Amino acid sequence: MSHQVHEFAVTVHYEDTDMAGIVYHANYLKFIERGRSDWVRAMGVDQLALRDTQGVVFVLRRIEADYRAPARFEDQLSVTTRVGQVSGVRLTLHQEVLRAGELLFSADVTLVAMTLDGHPTRLPQELRRKVH
Structure with a gap:
């Protein structure tokens, strides 16, 4: 299985924060979604083509999230994505949101x-090859 870590940069904008000036909890889910989309794109997998030619889409099945420390307006964050387990129809990823190496948020995501x-259908062969 691939042990590569994909990194995606995020800047915290004012709209991402709540009244206390920290990132609103639901926005971490948006950040890691962007990280996953960028990870798939970086592997050369075209999700629109998969949908249009094979009728296959990826659906979030489960997420387990752990909030550790707050991010704030103008913080420069890094979203990391690492493959966990791959089965016939399921892909598990571990994602983290970091600020200068400090872990702020982590999630185990099942797609x-x-x-x-x-x-349910089998993961596309092209994707399985790339994550192993």
Whole structure:
């Protein structure tokens, strides 16, 4: 299995913060979603083509999140994505949000491949090859 870590940079904007000036908790989910999308794109996997030619999309099945420390307006963050487990229809990722190496947030994310009509299907061969 691939042990490579993908990094994606995020700048905290004013709209990402709450009244206390810290990143609103739901926005960490947006940050890691962007990190996952960038990771897939960096591997050369075209999600629109998968949808249009094979009728396959990725759906979030489960997420377990741990909030450690707050990020604030103008912070420069790094979202890391690392492959956990890969099975026929399921992909588990470990993602972290860091500020200058300090862990602020981590999540274990389970994705499943689905057909456009909502049925589980095998992960595309192209993706399985790239994450092993």
